Amino acid sequence: xxxxxxxxxxxxxxxLAPEYDTVLPFFTAMAGQAxxxxxxxxxxxxxxxxxxxxxxxxxxLARGARVTAIDAxxxxxxxxxxxxxxxxxxxxxAHNLALPDAAFGVVVxxxxxxxxxxxxxVAREVRRVLAPGGxxxxxxxxxxxxxxxxxxxxxxxxxxxGQYLTPGAEMGRPLDxxxxxxxxxxxxxxxxxxxxxxxxxxxxxxxxRWHLSHGTVAxxxxxxxxxxxxxxxxxxxxxxxxxxxxxxxTASLWTARTGLSPSRARG
Numbered sequence: 001x002x003x004x005x006x007x008x009x010x011x012x013x014x015x016l017a018p019e020y021d022t023v024l025p026f027f028t029a030m031a032g033q034a035x036x037x038x039x040x041x042x043x044x045x046x047x048x049x050x051x052x053x054x055x056x057x058x059x060x061l062a063r064g065a066r067v068t069a070i071d072a073x074x075x076x077x078x079x080x081x082x083x084x085x086x087x088x089x090x091x092x093x094a095h096n097l098a099l100p101d102a103a104f105g106v107v108v109x110x111x112x113x114x115x116x117x118x119x120x121x122v123a124r125e126v127r128r129v130l131a132p133g134g135x136x137x138x139x140x141x142x143x144x145x146x147x148x149x150x151x152x153x154x155x156x157x158x159x160x161x162g163q164y165l166t167p168g169a170e171m172g173r174p175l176d177x178x179x180x181x182x183x184x185x186x187x188x189x190x191x192x193x194x195x196x197x198x199x200x201x202x203x204x205x206x207x208x209r210w211h212l213s214h215g216t217v218a219x220x221x222x223x224x225x226x227x228x229x230x231x232x233x234x235x236x237x238x239x240x241x242x243x244x245x246x247x248x249x250t251a252s253l254w255t256a257r258t259g260l261s262p263s264r265a266r267g
Contacts, residue, residue, distance in 0.1 A: 009115055009171055010073045012218050013052070017075035020053050023210040024247055029196040030139060031055035031110055034253050037192065038137050040065050040106055047104045047129060048087075049094055049122075050112030054080040057087045060108070068104070070094065094122045102131045109138040111251070114175045115215070123184040132260045136186060137253060140175060144191035144252040157238060161223060161231050169222020171215055177254040186256035195250045203244055204236030210247070211235075 013020075021027045035056060040046060042064030048056045051069035053076055060067045061084060069084070070092040071077050081089045092098060094109075095118055107126045116122050126136050162170070181189045200206050211220060223231055 008218075012171065012215065013071075013073040014075040016214060016217065017053065017073065017079050019213045020076070020079075021055065021214070023206065023213045024198050024200060026196070026198065026210070026214070026247070026249070027052065027055040027110065028058070029198060030194060030249075030251055031059045033194045033196060034110065034137065034139055035059035035063070035108070037194075037253060038106060038108070038255070039135065044106055045104045045131075047099070047107040047126075049107055049109040049126065050115075051080055051089070052076050052110075054084045054087065054089075056108045056110050057084045057089075061086055065106075068099070070097070095125065097125045097129055099129045101128055102134075103129050104134060105131055106135045106137065109136075111139055111141065111215075113138050113177075113180075114140055114172045119175060119180055120184055123180055123186070127185055127258050130258045132258060134258050135255060136181070136257070137255045138177065139194060140177060140252045140254065141172075142252060143193050143250040144254075147193050147250065147252075157231070157235060158219070161227060162219075164224060164227045165219065165222045166224075169218060171218040177252070181254070181256040185259070187259060189254065189256040191252050191254045193250050194253045195248070197246055197248045200245055200247045204239035207239050207244065207247065208232055208236055 040060050040063050044065040046060045046065045046067045048060065048067055048069040051057055051071045054069060057067050057069045057080060067087040069080055069087045069089045072091065072093055074091050077089050077091050080087065094116060107130055113119050113122065130136060178189055211217065220228060
C-alpha cells in the first residue's frame with residue numbers, strides 16, 4: 001500500500017507518463033551526467049529510487065549494472081518495463097521499501113527526494129538497503145551551495161505567479177540535503193553541479209510544451225485559468241525575446257555513504 005506517498009503526486013506522474021521526457025530529454029541528459037560521476041560499473045547492484053521511465057536505469061544498464069527500479073506511479077513503471085526490460089521494475093513506496101537489508105552498492109534518486117512526504121523516512125530506508133560503505137546519490141533542482149551558476153531569469157516569473165496558486169497546488173519543497181543526510185546517518189556528504197545544455201529549436205513554444213510534460217505542470221494547473229494564460233504568454237514572450245534556442249540547466253548531485261557497519265533498523 002502506498003499509504004505515505006501523496007496520491008496527488010502519483011496521479012500527476014501517471015498522467016505524464018506517455019509524454020514524459022519526450023519534448024526535451026531533460027531527465028535522460030541529467031541522468032547521463034550524474035551516473036557518469038558515480039561508481040557504477042559492470043555488476044554494480046543499483047537501486048533507481050523514484051525511477052520514472054528509467055532515465056537513471058538506462059544509463060546504469062548501459063554500464064553493465066544490475067538494476068532494480070522502483071516508482072510509486074504505475075504508469076511510469078509500465079513504460080520503464082517496456083523501454084528497459086532488463087531492469088527489475090516494481091511499483092513500490094520509497095518510504096517502506098520491500099527490499100532486503102544491504103542489497104545494493106549504489107542507490108540513485110533523481111529529482112525525487114524533494115517530492116516525497118517524509119524525506120527522512122526515505123533516507124533511512126535507503127541506508128538500510130545499502131551495503132556497508134554503499135553510496136547514496138541524489139539530484140535536486142538548482143545549483144549546489146557555492147556554485148557560480150546563475151539562476152535562470154525565468155525563476156523570477158515563476159516566483160511572481162506563485163502568489164496566484166491554489167493552496168496545495170504546487171509539488172515539492174526546498175530540501176536541506178546536508179542536514180537530511182547527516183540526520184539519517186550518512187557520512188562524507190559532498191555536492192557537485194550537474195549541467196546540461198539541450199537544443200530547443202522551437203523557442204518559447206517548445207519551452208512551454210516541455211513544462212507541460214513534467215512535474216512543473218502541477219504549478220501551471222494550479223493557476224486560475226486567466227493567470228495561467230497570462231503566465232503562458234509571458235513565459236513564451238520572455239524566452240523568444242531572449243532568442244532562446246537551448247535549455248541550459250544546472251542541478252545538484254549530492255553523494256554520501258553509509259558507515260562500514262550494517263544498518264538494519266527501520267526509521
